[in-house]
Amino acid sequence: MRRFRFLRDPDPAAIGDSFEAFLRWLEGPACLFISGADDSRCRAFVTLLHGNEPSGARALWRWLREGERPAVNLVCIVASVTAALTEPLFTHRMLPRARDLNRCFRPPFDDAQGRLAEEILELLRLHRPEAVVDMHNTSGSGPSFAVCTFPDRQHDALAALFTGRLIISHLDLGALMEISDHRCPTVTIEVGGRLDDAAHRCAYEGLCRYAAVEDVFAAGIRERGLERLADPVRLELRDGVSLTYAPRPCAGHDITLRPDIEHHNFGSVGPDVVLGWTGGVASRLFRAVDAAGSCAVDRLVRIEDGELRPAQPLKLFMITTNAGIAQSDCLFYAVADDGQPIAA
Ligand SMILES: [Zn+2]
Numbered sequence: 001m002r003r004f005r006f007l008r009d010p011d012p013a014a015i016g017d018s019f020e021a022f023l024r025w026l027e028g029p030a031c032l033f034i035s036g037a038d039d040s041r042c043r044a045f046v047t048l049l050h051g052n053e054p055s056g057a058r059a060l061w062r063w064l065r066e067g068e069r070p071a072v073n074l075v076c077i078v079a080s081v082t083a084a085l086t087e088p089l090f091t092h093r094m095l096p097r098a099r100d101l102n103r104c105f106r107p108p109f110d111d112a113q114g115r116l117a118e119e120i121l122e123l124l125r126l127h128r129p130e131a132v133v134d135m136h137n138t139s140g141s142g143p144s145f146a147v148c149t150f151p152d153r154q155h156d157a158l159a160a161l162f163t164g165r166l167i168i169s170h171l172d173l174g175a176l177m178e179i180s181d182h183r184c185p186t187v188t189i190e191v192g193g194r195l196d197d198a199a200h201r202c203a204y205e206g207l208c209r210y211a212a213v214e215d216v217f218a219a220g221i222r223e224r225g226l227e228r229l230a231d232p233v234r235l236e237l238r239d240g241v242s243l244t245y246a247p248r249p250c251a252g253h254d255i256t257l258r259p260d261i262e263h264h265n266f267g268s269v270g271p272d273v274v275l276g277w278t279g280g281v282a283s284r285l286f287r288a289v290d291a292a293g294s295c296a297v298d299r300l301v302r303i304e305d306g307e308l309r310p311a312q313p314l315k316l317f318m319i320t321t322n323a324g325i326a327q328s329d330c331l332f333y334a335v336a337d338d339g340q341p342i343a344a
Pocket residue numbers: 049050053102136137
């Protein structure tokens with residue numbers, strides 16, 4: 001396995017004329033240290049945990065080319081360079097048979113991905129950043145949002161540097177943001193789809209603010225109100241349930257979802273909306289557990305005459321239209337229409 005390569009204050013002329021050249025120059029997992037005007041403090045920027053989510057690393061390349069000096073030291077960790085550079089470029093979330101790196105930030109660290117995650121945690125411990133931002137693209141197209149596990153004013157301010165939406169999640173998945181506490185506020189920023197220009201722009205402009213502001217915890221929050229979405233529930237597929245995306249029911253699959261389902265990202269959907277079709281029974285097709293540990297499937301979806309609909313007015317997000325991700329991760333996240341947790 002490749003260990004991290006360390007680069008300190010790289011020459012902007014040396015880092016490559018294109019984003020792809022930049023990644024080839026990094027060769028593998030890399031930690032770039034950029035000296036700040038105030039070198040008594042440090043912030044961390046982590047990105048490319050998933051090789052198919054290039055906006056954060058692209059923003060970093062662009063920002064490094066400008067040769068700007070950050071307000072405080074900036075530690076930039078670019079993780080899945082090898083997966084990103086595996087053909088076809090930027091399509092591999094991780095290498096074949098590897099675990100999802102953003103599910104590996106807790107023991108055991110006993111495989112290649114686990115050791116990479118452990119090394120990232122060690123780098124963060126070593127540098128004691130005042131804040132950590134972990135930047136991703138969403139699997140589908142859609143607006144930007146932040147996710148944190150720890151709701152307080154500092155996390156609000158960090159999120160607001162990048163986006164207008166904050167999801168507060170207590171899901172325990174082994175994600176990097178779960179290391180967060182009041183000493184080291186950590187947010188995940190999902191800038192939008194990997195092919196969206198708006199996502200690249202959100203990543204770059206957010207990184208510029210994050211690097212430039214004197215006080216990250218005072219900067220963004222004054223400018224705009226954050227929309228908060230609390231304790232989302234994941235709708236997952238049960239093992240062995242097959243799924244496809246098509247504009248009409250597909251024989252040979254347990255569930256067909258509409259290919260335009262991702263248009264509902266962050267919008268409100270009620271029981272009048274048809275999400276897809278199935279001949280099955282909701283409780284045998286899906287799994288969903290609320291924050292109290294109770295099954296929430298019947299509060300999320302219902303099946304009527306073979307049509308799959310929301311069981312009540314909901315706000316859905318991180319809707320995927322990739323059957324592989326739907327099967328290995330989840331179909332979508334949901335909160336009540338008003339952003340509150342789905343009531344029992
Ligand atoms: Zn990701």
